[in-house]
Amino acid sequence: MSTSPSHTVMTTMSAPAGQRRPRFGSRGRLEPYLLIAPTVLLVAGLMVVPVVIVIVYSLFNNVVTNQNPQFVGLTNYFTILSDSSFWNAAGNTAVFTVASVVIHMVIGVAFALMLNSKLVHTLPRSIFRAVYVLPWIFTASVVAVLWRLLLDPSGVVNFLLESLGVLHHAVPWLGTPATALLAVTLINIWSGYPFFMISLLAGLQGVPADLYEAARVDGAGLARQFVSVTLPALRPILFSMALLDLLWTTQQFTLIWATTGGGPIDHTEVLSTYTYKLAFNGYQFSLASTSAVLILLASLIVAIFYVRQQRKESQ
Amino acid sequence: MLAAAATVSAAALALTGCSGGSTNSDADQKVTLTFSQWWAPEMPSGALQKIADDFHKAHPNITVKLISAPFASLQTQTISQAASGTLPDVVGLDGSWVNPLYKQGALYNLSDAMKAAKYDDSDLASQVAFKGSTYMIPVVNFVYPxxxxxxxxxxxxxxxxxxxxxxxxxxxxxxxxxxxxxxxxxxxxxxxxxxxxxxxxxxxxxxxxxxxxxxxxxxxxxxxxxxxxxxxxxxxxxxxxxxxxxxxxxxxxxxxxxxxxxxxxxxxxxxxxxxxxxxxxxxxxxxxAQPVKDGYTGTKGMLTASWGIGISAKTQHAAQAWQFIQYLMSKDTNSKLSTLANGFPGNKTSKPDFTGADAHFQSAFDIYQKSKPVNEFTGLxxxxxxxxxxxxxxxxxxxxxxxxxxxxxxxxxxxxxxx
The missing domain is CATH 3.40.190.10 (Periplasmic binding protein-like II)
Known part of the structure; x- marks a missing residue:
């Protein structure tokens, strides 16, 4: 056959240099740039331009509503950073985010272990998997409506707690300053854990059975197997997921807006609702942009960790 | 980021033809006016489109293209469209948005439009004005008994x-x-x-x-x-x-x-x-009527919220836009619109048609006529x-x-x- 490997190599080797495709001609130089141009334009249009506009806005006094905004340098940053409401929102965001991420992780691991366990039969396991993933299917607005009904003073949660004797009077969970942040955090935990669960389940299914077998031979019990085999195997996934969840939860808006609007008083005010109110309640777009830039900087730090982690894993 | 993202999305809307759909500024040429509002979703299906079509029949050179969205999303959309200069020709307005839009210079001076059209505004129940000029006209009022x-x-x-x-x-x-x-x-x-x-x-x-x-x-x-x-x-x-x-x-x-x-x-x-x-x-x-302070005997105030209307400062068809507003505020159309919206007319001579309507509407209209409509947040x-x-x-x-x-x-x- 004329298409044997040796023949092909010979033909390629013997081709005259003048007939090769030019690599450094004008067309050759432009080609890679043309190929990446659509992506660059898309990223620039959808991400770089808005971000730059926001940064520019943050350096002017009340843009958008002011027809002749003046350059004010870092004044808006001093205003926002000296606003006690900003720090209150930052504190609430930290509590809301850290509690959500940690509990997402714990519940995600627990449910993933259960769904991966051979102790549970295939059929119930499939049913559980479908049921456990349900909260993640609902949009934030649906979750908010659902939980507003459940946590209503005449809702199911209060009815159950009163029936069990845990409460003597119904509690407006979302309307009481002392319980509102706890309530929205619980709702966020409920709606977000399936993402952890599904990803960790995929990770668990990739852990070689030999490792568990070897651990058992060495006399490791279930707890030891979890600590010495399961957790190290899941660590890269856990780390990446935690960082992603940290970014997403910090930016949670719809859920809080639709349940409490940042109230009562300002007990559930988070950075996203604080920024939204500056922009669309107060029409202070420069201050809103400043707050957005500060959130962006905080998110960037997390994003850098995430990228580093991804790079380390790929190596 | 919010503002910029909103601006970009508003610009995108403009590019996809959701705004500025007019074809020519010449009065003899055919013109398409864009009209953003939250009214259509709150009215019986197709009712506002029918009013727009009736207007087109009376003014064959002007077509009104409705841009309908729920109230909550229209507020942010309107503010960002104003920022990017892509407001539709005619804009549905709420009393709480009109001040920032006026400050942005996004609204056309309706007093000028009325003057140019030699319109007698004595039939208008109310107008929202800044520095002596009108920028919003309440088309339908909703009372809160x-x-x-x-x-x-x-x-x-x-x-x-x-x-x-x-x-x-x-x-x-x-x-x-x-x-x-x-x-x-x-x-x-x-x-x-x-x-x-x-x-x-x-x-x-x-x-x-x-x-x-x-x-x-x-x-x-x-x-x-x-x-x-x-x-x-x-x-x-x-x-x-x-x-x-x-x-x-x-x-x-x-x-x-x-x-x-x-x-x-x-x-x-x-x-x-x-x-x-x-x-x-x-x-x-x-x-x-809403109860009053003990001993108060004066005219009762009655809380109202309005479907307001204005014109974009950037419109190329201010005269045609005003013609449409004038049509909405005319005695018959305003009666029809307020009946369909379960509200009360912005034209003092219009009367909602209560035929076959719930008796509570007539009771409320009687109270409304004896009261003074009030909402001090409008225009603030x-x-x-x-x-x-x-x-x-x-x-x-x-x-x-x-x-x-x-x-x-x-x-x-x-x-x-x-x-």
Missing amino acids: LFTNDAILAKAGIAAPPKTWSEFTDDAKKISQSNADAKGWVVPLGTTNPNGVQNDILSWAWASGGSMLANGQPKLTNNPDVTGAVNMVKDLVNSNAVLPGANSLQETDKVTNFVNGRVGMMIDSLAHVTTITKGAPDLKFSVS PAADQLMTSFLTEFQKSVAGQESTATMLQNVQGQWKKQF
């Missing part, structure tokens, strides 16, 4: 709806004490949509001829009407005479709980009569922000963190910064 559940009131031994603040307070407490399943009143104090301030707190002062302003500036301190209204609402919340969880309730929760028989009284939009009768066909309820700067700061301080006051006087002083300080 007192709704009372007849059965719940009767069970509490109350013969007729309350007429004064003290009667209202007593009745709300009586209902809450005599009925384990219902509370006297529902007051939404949630900040997602902070209009509980105008609908359920300050409306009490306005109904009794009071005002929260003096010479265009906030006047909340040393104001007996405002202080009285705040104290009354606070007393009812603290004495457990209102539906629990007020701090997270929204306007829609009022109707839901009224329909479900969980509250005896509510101040709500008359437009919700249809929702109530559909939700609970057997529910017997009455509509009456950053009205939502003013209401949010009022609610936040009010919640602190209810929680016992500050007195009514301190609360009003704090709100006054915050409002002054906005003015």
